[in-house]
Amino acid sequence: MTTDTAGSVSPVQPHRGRPIGLLLVAVPVLMVVWLIIWPIISAVITTLWVKTPEGDIFSIETYRFFFSDGYSLSNLGMTLWTTGVCAILLLVVCLPIALYLRFADSRIAAYVQGLAIFPMFVPSIILSFAFIRVLGPNGTVDLVLNAVGMPKIRSPYLTPWGPVIGLVWDNIPLTVLILLSGLGSVSNQAIEAARDVGAGKIAVLWHIILPRISNSILVAISFAVLGIFSAFTLPYVLGPAAPEMMGPFMQRTFRELFEPQTAITQAVVTFAFCIVFGLFYVYSVAKNRAP
Amino acid sequence: MKRRDFMLAAGTVAGALMLPRMTFGAEGVIDVYFSSDQNVIDFWTNVVKPKFEAANAGLTLNLVDGGDGAGVAAIADRALAAMAAGKDPQADLLEGFDTRVTVDGIAKGLYVDFETAGLSNYSKVNPLAFDIPTNLPYRGSQVLLAYDTTKLDPAGVPKTFADLVAWIKANPGQFIYNRPNKGGSGGNFVRRAIYEVNGNDPTKFKVDNYTAEAGEAMLTPAWELLMDLAPSLFDGGAYTSGNTQSLQLLGQSAVTMIPAWSDQALSAIAQGVLPETTGLVQLQDLGLPGGFTKLGVLSNGANKDAALKLADFLLSEEIQSAVLTELGGFPGVSWDNVSAELRERFADIVPTSIPNFPSGDWEKAINDGWYRAVAPNVDPAS
Numbered sequence: 001m002t003t004d005t006a007g008s009v010s011p012v013q014p015h016r017g018r019p020i021g022l023l024l025v026a027v028p029v030l031m032v033v034w035l036i037i038w039p040i041i042s043a044v045i046t047t048l049w050v051k052t053p054e055g056d057i058f059s060i061e062t063y064r065f066f067f068s069d070g071y072s073l074s075n076l077g078m079t080l081w082t083t084g085v086c087a088i089l090l091l092v093v094c095l096p097i098a099l100y101l102r103f104a105d106s107r108i109a110a111y112v113q114g115l116a117i118f119p120m121f122v123p124s125i126i127l128s129f130a131f132i133r134v135l136g137p138n139g140t141v142d143l144v145l146n147a148v149g150m151p152k153i154r155s156p157y158l159t160p161w162g163p164v165i166g167l168v169w170d171n172i173p174l175t176v177l178i179l180l181s182g183l184g185s186v187s188n189q190a191i192e193a194a195r196d197v198g199a200g201k202i203a204v205l206w207h208i209i210l211p212r213i214s215n216s217i218l219v220a221i222s223f224a225v226l227g228i229f230s231a232f233t234l235p236y237v238l239g240p241a242a243p244e245m246m247g248p249f250m251q252r253t254f255r256e257l258f259e260p261q262t263a264i265t266q267a268v269v270t271f272a273f274c275i276v277f278g279l280f281y282v283y284s285v286a287k288n289r290a291p
Numbered sequence: 292m293k294r295r296d297f298m299l300a301a302g303t304v305a306g307a308l309m310l311p312r313m314t315f316g317a318e319g320v321i322d323v324y325f326s327s328d329q330n331v332i333d334f335w336t337n338v339v340k341p342k343f344e345a346a347n348a349g350l351t352l353n354l355v356d357g358g359d360g361a362g363v364a365a366i367a368d369r370a371l372a373a374m375a376a377g378k379d380p381q382a383d384l385l386e387g388f389d390t391r392v393t394v395d396g397i398a399k400g401l402y403v404d405f406e407t408a409g410l411s412n413y414s415k416v417n418p419l420a421f422d423i424p425t426n427l428p429y430r431g432s433q434v435l436l437a438y439d440t441t442k443l444d445p446a447g448v449p450k451t452f453a454d455l456v457a458w459i460k461a462n463p464g465q466f467i468y469n470r471p472n473k474g475g476s477g478g479n480f481v482r483r484a485i486y487e488v489n490g491n492d493p494t495k496f497k498v499d500n501y502t503a504e505a506g507e508a509m510l511t512p513a514w515e516l517l518m519d520l521a522p523s524l525f526d527g528g529a530y531t532s533g534n535t536q537s538l539q540l541l542g543q544s545a546v547t548m549i550p551a552w553s554d555q556a557l558s559a560i561a562q563g564v565l566p567e568t569t570g571l572v573q574l575q576d577l578g579l580p581g582g583f584t585k586l587g588v589l590s591n592g593a594n595k596d597a598a599l600k601l602a603d604f605l606l607s608e609e610i611q612s613a614v615l616t617e618l619g620g621f622p623g624v625s626w627d628n629v630s631a632e633l634r635e636r637f638a639d640i641v642p643t644s645i646p647n648f649p650s651g652d653w654e655k656a657i658n659d660g661w662y663r664a665v666a667p668n669v670d671p672a673s
Contacts, residue, residue: 071662136539136540136545137546139543154526158525158530240529242666242667
């Protein structure tokens, strides 16, 4: 009998890891279902089935209001504008930093890397108030400009560029890290080979480096866009009173106008835009995984 | 706040909301929920708590930041539900709270009636501050104008709202107020403008007389007045996003005048956030609104008697004097009940009247109306 048992165990061995693996992922998956998937479904249901005295009826009234209300639409437009401008600026700022960090091997590179990662450790509320001190009216920048005899600049503090500058600074570390990991897959040999056949710096960047890190760029942009679209603290403290970004707008509708259904509608619309970028990310990860 | 931070915060809040359901308020620990700002909580932590605990052995205070009015209102709603279920609400005293906010709360006896509660100091309360018997006023604060005396001679400071409007227009870019939903200093400046276009009569606004028609008729002229001011404000129509940010702009000398809470302005000057050359002035025709901060005691709290003892203690001369000296507010009791020396020192902020704008539907109409009518009137790209 003992031999029988032993004989029956060994063929199963290769599969033994599977139920344990599934169990290990079960906890996070259930958490995601409970804390994210279910609230999404429940939010969509809440906005579509409106409570009336005769019972719940199906209605798209809240969405009709959102998409016919000029104020809500201008807030959505503002959010899209901020997100788009931030994404472009992030790429413009972070790609050169990442390229420098990948190919430089001086000691300064280590300091640059530390500096690029630094914003990760600064809470956004502190960043916001520091922003007012530094870039605000009569702030440090104004004082420095004044000291060297330059004219005063108009502070971006209460303009749409306020949140843009804050959000770009806040998102630099993540973007640099993702781009840097992508650049790791660009081999020195490939670049040297290209140089040997006479390719210039631009040609190397365009034909050798960029095609290899396009995936990382997509991932970095998706991450940044997802965070910026639903940003709260920076657009709450910085920027103009109106139009608002969706994060503060939702919070105000919910907490100060006491209109939970309208706020949830705004959240669903925001989610619909975010899911597009989420799908981009999932698509590029899946493409990467496929052999 | 990033999404992940939000999830973490939401999880923590959800957990915190669920947790007390499984526990009971501890014996001898008075749970106090605050809607007020951090400076008030600091005042309780550093002054009220040690003094009260020293005077009442065996009683301790648990000070909880409820976030804002809506946060404390949620605690009150929970207490009402707990009363219906015969359970412990795990809360005893709600600071900075209007007991009217809880629907049916007063009718169902959720709050202690202070007229019959037998507080020994109750008769000292300032008659200006009396509201309804379930609200106990214990400190006051009023919005006033804070200005830079190096740029504006105290003799030329506007004393009426009309003068203020004229001054703002004559000095473009030198005045800023914050968005009315993000702090009372700007909020009460907006409310003062609403009084101005309605004959300076605060009695026209009551917590229960809001209708859509009345709102339209009484608020629209105020939006026109404020829109007319917008081009003369800082940056051609910018609004800060809170009381603190306005103080910061005055402190950086970016503007000459702001509306500010008396307590925040006084403590900012004391801490050096605002320079000593900052002047404070109140309008003489009708003051900028302010009010007395009230508290409610839950009748079904586990430590109701101890909470009443605390409420009585708050009205004692010791704490009321500290409200003046430590918090920069003004006392909830009549001025006869604070020391003569303090009466003399704070003569400038002793109010003769404090207009008090009702919360509820009017507040909602102002928050929505201002954002739709006044705020977008500025080209965001300019």
